[in-house]
Amino acid sequence: MTRARGLARLLPALVALGLAPGAAVAQRAQWTDVVYVPGRWTGGRIAPGPDSLALVMRVDYFAAAPRWRAEMRRTTDGQTMGAAQILMGNGQSAVVVTQLGTTPLDQHALGRDTLVRALVVFDQSGQLKGPENGRITERSAGGKVLRVVFRRAVRNPSFDTALLDPGNRAGGRTLLASGIAAVGDQRSASVVATAGARGVDRVKTPGGEVPVTPDTMAVVRMERFTIGSVALEEFLRAGGLGAYAAPPDSSGRHP
Amino acid sequence: MTRTARAGAVLGALALLQAIAAPAAAQSLLDRLRQAANVARTLLPISTEKEVAIGRGIAATIAGRFPVSTDEALTRYVNLVGLTVASQQPRGDITYHFAVLETPTVNAYAAPGGYIFVTRGALGLMHSEAELAGVLAHEVGHVNQKHVINQIRKSDTMREVKSQLDIQGGTLDKLVGTGSDALFTGLSRGDEMEADSLGLEYASSAGYDPGGLAAFIGRLDQHAGEGPVSEFFATHPKPDERVERLHAIAEREHLGGGVTLAERYRLNVK
Numbered sequence: 001m002t003r004a005r006g007l008a009r010l011l012p013a014l015v016a017l018g019l020a021p022g023a024a025v026a027q028r029a030q031w032t033d034v035v036y037v038p039g040r041w042t043g044g045r046i047a048p049g050p051d052s053l054a055l056v057m058r059v060d061y062f063a064a065a066p067r068w069r070a071e072m073r074r075t076t077d078g079q080t081m082g083a084a085q086i087l088m089g090n091g092q093s094a095v096v097v098t099q100l101g102t103t104p105l106d107q108h109a110l111g112r113d114t115l116v117r118a119l120v121v122f123d124q125s126g127q128l129k130g131p132e133n134g135r136i137t138e139r140s141a142g143g144k145v146l147r148v149v150f151r152r153a154v155r156n157p158s159f160d161t162a163l164l165d166p167g168n169r170a171g172g173r174t175l176l177a178s179g180i181a182a183v184g185d186q187r188s189a190s191v192v193a194t195a196g197a198r199g200v201d202r203v204k205t206p207g208g209e210v211p212v213t214p215d216t217m218a219v220v221r222m223e224r225f226t227i228g229s230v231a232l233e234e235f236l237r238a239g240g241l242g243a244y245a246a247p248p249d250s251s252g253r254h255p
Numbered sequence: 256m257t258r259t260a261r262a263g264a265v266l267g268a269l270a271l272l273q274a275i276a277a278p279a280a281a282q283s284l285l286d287r288l289r290q291a292a293n294v295a296r297t298l299l300p301i302s303t304e305k306e307v308a309i310g311r312g313i314a315a316t317i318a319g320r321f322p323v324s325t326d327e328a329l330t331r332y333v334n335l336v337g338l339t340v341a342s343q344q345p346r347g348d349i350t351y352h353f354a355v356l357e358t359p360t361v362n363a364y365a366a367p368g369g370y371i372f373v374t375r376g377a378l379g380l381m382h383s384e385a386e387l388a389g390v391l392a393h394e395v396g397h398v399n400q401k402h403v404i405n406q407i408r409k410s411d412t413m414r415e416v417k418s419q420l421d422i423q424g425g426t427l428d429k430l431v432g433t434g435s436d437a438l439f440t441g442l443s444r445g446d447e448m449e450a451d452s453l454g455l456e457y458a459s460s461a462g463y464d465p466g467g468l469a470a471f472i473g474r475l476d477q478h479a480g481e482g483p484v485s486e487f488f489a490t491h492p493k494p495d496e497r498v499e500r501l502h503a504i505a506e507r508e509h510l511g512g513g514v515t516l517a518e519r520y521r522l523n524v525k
Contacts, residue, residue: 155460158344199315200428204436206489210320218318219311222352222370227334232342235335236462239384240514242339245462 030157033059033119034150034233034243041078053148054078055233059119061128062157066091067164068128070120073229081229085110088166092122095166102166118147133245152243298408303348303368305422306404310368312431313403313438317364317372320439321356324375329355332523333391336384337371340392343460344453346399353391361475361484364438365394367404376483378524381471384516387524388458389468396453402446406437441490451497455504464513469501 036053039046046054055075062069069088073081086097087105094105105111105120118138121129136149199214236242301309324330330353337353345351351369361376371394373387381387397403407413412429416422422430442450451468459465476494478484491497505511 152462154343156456198428199312199319200432200435201319203316203320203432203439205439206441206486212316212319214312214315215318215323216311216315218323218354219314219370221323222314222354223350225330225334225352225354227331227338232335232338236339239462239516239519241462242342245514246512 027064028157028159028161029061029063029065030154030159031061032152032154032243033057033061034237035059035115035119036148036150038145044077046078055230057115057119058229058233062159062164063128064161064164065127067161069164072116072119075230079228079230087116087120088164089120089128091127094120097166115147150237150243152245299413299416299418301404301408301422302419305419305427306401307349307368308422308427309404309407309430309434310366310370312427313366313434314368314370314372316431316435317356317366317370317438318354321358321360321372321374323372324355324357326355329524333373333387336387337391337395339461340388340454340457340463341369341395343392343457344399349398351395351398359483360486361478362487362490363390363394365397365403366438367398367401367407367434369398371395371398377471380474380478381520381524382474382517383464383467383470384520385458385464385467385514386471387467387520388461388463389454389465390471392457392461393450393454393468395457396450397442397446399453400446400449402442402450403434403437406442407434439490444492447492448497448500451501452504455501455510456508459505459508459510459513462513464515465505465510466502467515469498469505472501473498 034055035057037046037056038048038052039054040049040052041047041054046056055078057072057074058081059073060071062071067088067090069086071084071086073084075081087094087110088097088102089095095102096105096108096110105116110116123129133152134150136151137145138147138149140146198216199212201213202209202211237244240246333355334353337351341351346369349369351371353371353373355378356364356372356374358374359376359379360374361380363371363373363377365371371391373390373394377390378387381390407430410430410433412426412433416426441447454468455465458467472494475484475487476498479488479494488494
């Protein structure tokens, strides 16, 4: 048996042990763009306002080149974020994903949306642009500010790359289902309805057993206390957190 | 035997050793295999739905031991900080809830399913939002790694559970009791260290000063022997060891900068 054939027979075992070089997966990248336009939300509309920016969209990108996925959530009133719209792509070929299937971006209404078009931009090698941290100001030819994008990359992305496949059955579900986007805007009623434990009336502590009176209503109050994703975005911006955090300093240290 | 076959045999033996990981040489292989099969049977997975049900019961127990604050502004602030760190690596199958417990006891608790508490006593010892973020991120780490759920899976009660359908009624109450006891008497040293690492990562990734958690833990050390912190010391690894490890991780991962937000903390936590 040649050495090459021997190695070929060994490969499955090496892959199973995670030792084969070929077992490495494509490099994951994940980043978030929070998009603002000049103006201020007033009564559900964006009114012109000097030196102010109105939040219009949050986009979470997931990529393992050449495949990528963008989950876009928009606000149309400045108060709440709508449900996610999902785009997926393989290089520059992009589709809109729904629960029912996929439609090429060019044939979908989103394909004519200038805001969406501005967010799906490719570099010279044909890869989706990103994910450098920082503030990106996009201007018209006349120098007028069109959009301001705050971008923040995730340091160690751990998402399942199978969800970059439009054919995946779970592809229509959002990756950030209840993590951040739904923290206040969408509660999981089914989970709450099936939860039924009352709690216990004695617990062990380092100082011995102590009696307790379970307070299920306090838990219900916790579940009903909601923070909208727009309110969370304002909190992040005011504190210079998340996408609004300072980019790495000159020594390369990440904040 | 060919070179390939020999290598295959070695790999097979390694895999078997890895699976069995026999510590006691005297124990027979058959006993070890039987024990491994028992452990595998006992460690029945717990679905998200059941995790939330158990978590609700444990949260109700925590809220029964210490009253939950009705201060809406403070609760809102703690939720905003908590969601900021939780959103760094969120579990997509749960929703995170945060609350303040009205007790001078210094501690924080994470019930399965995303129910997280911090005590008024702990808030009183913190100096900045970065410290609060570090503590809440540590608790999020416990939830994300299912530390309490994993304790419950090893319990005697779970030996009687054959499917998710069995996790209800009296069995559910027993599992809630096991989880509550685990929370109040302390998780393993390994779980605490893992939650420290994740807490550091989440808080730093959110843009906070990565030194927040270490600063808070270090300050607790100065209060050693005082009543309100005695339970914390009884249920967590030694503070100086944790602080040293946190600094080492931050250095190794090149974590630095970030915001402290001491003034915003002072304005929101009175």
